[in-house]
Amino acid sequence: MVGQSAGRRALTATAFLAPSLTPLLLFTLGPMAASLVISLLRWDLLRPPQWKGLGNYAVLVADPDFHAAVGHTVFFILGYLPLAFIGGLAIALALNQKLGGLSIFRTIYFLPVVTSWVVVAFMWKWLLNPSSGIVNYALTLVGIHGPGWWTDPAWSMPSVILASAWKDLGFVMVILLAGLQAIPDDYYEAAAVDGAGRWARFWHITLPLLSPASFFVVVISLINSFQVFDQIWVMTGGGPVDSTSVIVLQIVQNAFSYGRVGYASAMSWVLFAAILVITLVQLQLQRRWVTYA
């Protein structure tokens, strides 16, 4: 190793890196580039592709279906993110008090996280079954006639949101709990000495010092929820009457059902760009609200 020639060093590096970089090049970077090119074509996979330039993107901008997909995706995020975050935070705060007998709780809270979206979606479809599901039964006990959930266009997205937040509560909880445990006790003691009450300590110590963990949760959740697909495909297939037709669902349908491969690729690049921009904006904004101890 010592005194190796540059040529030998390059050769060793190749031996270690090529087995990984080759597949990453072939199956990620190559397809990325290909997808960008395909997004400039009109192509139904049957006839030879035609050059369309930025035509697909122009169509996209004016396509009411795509606007609806963006709207549904945003609806999903606005419902899912606060629910998962506030729920996860409440559980993390409870677990952070080192009460007796809670470690088994923590194990159980995490079980939905390791269960697949497909299983979670089927399970919730059954829980929210309008006529035989246990949720609507529980609602009748308190005198509420439950909605049609995934069969009702007004309730289909809330159904998906419920299932999704349920699955991710444990993930949010684990991250935020780690953040809470990293806050030194001295801070609370000092504040208590200064006469700060419970709420004051929560607002002025816990929330600010939890902000790095919260930031992480928000960034990751947003990246994932823009790409929401599995649970919707299983629970509603995008319906009823397209009420849950999100962006990735339309990409899959355009590419594999409607024979609009170029258009689907253009859509996927708009999605990618949106995720990048939103992530970058968050990185910029973090200076405003994220406090690093």
Add this chain to the structure above:
Amino acid sequence: MRARSRRRFTPQTIALYAIALLALVILLGPLVWMFGTALKERTEVFTWPPSIFPKHPHWDNFVQAWTGAHFSRYFLNSAIVTLVSVASNVLLGSMAGYGFARLRFPGRNFLFLVVMVTLMVPNAVLIVPLFLMMKNVPFTDPGGWLNTYQGVILPTAVTGFSVFLMRQFLQGIPQELDQAAAVDGANLYQVFWHVILPLTRPALAIIAVFTALSRWNDYLWPLVAIRDPDLYTVQIGLKYFVGQHVTEWNLLMAGAVIAAVPMLVVYVLFQPLFEQSLSNLGTGLNE
């Protein structure tokens, strides 16, 4: 001790226990309901008011789901895809991670940036070109590598995540250890095999567990790459129980339980590893 027992009865403590219990009901309840349904008879599923567990559990639903729906075949397919992916990610990811963390060569930073880019691409961008690529692998039958194990496995045979994780882990380990071995006359391959791999066992375990989880639970790519029912993974195969008009909820839930069990077991076995690695992610972001 006295302080502790006094604390136990404050309204705040009671409220926190209430939150913890409520969360337990919300998070465990649906899983219990799924399991209870899996034990019911076909007609019992729709009785009103619903019961959580049937009077006479039908354990044979699991047998029926396992055999009737070719679920054993789907299970085998998922196991093959998952195990091969775990092996390749652990081996290739650790080699590349070692290369990035320890070897000096021109273009290192640029290549690592390339790896980071692969981490950010949404799957939705990749599925169309990957589908076309797998369909047109040269010198194969029509249909190429669609409907094959290699077609499902290859796109994630090694992920940027595995490489990144190993590199980060190695950067936290002092170089003196492997340099000492090199001074003793070991070549780089021996250092990697006898020094680095044993040292990085926690990182290898994290790569293995996360790969297993994401491959076993994967949906979008297998959905696109597989049409042949003989090659369905469990996640794709679950739809077998959903009929055009009638869904056999009891068998579907039995199948769902079977599909969920392997990763629940992996989780319970590796629980400390999961929580530690996630915690590190959440709190280590500021470094």
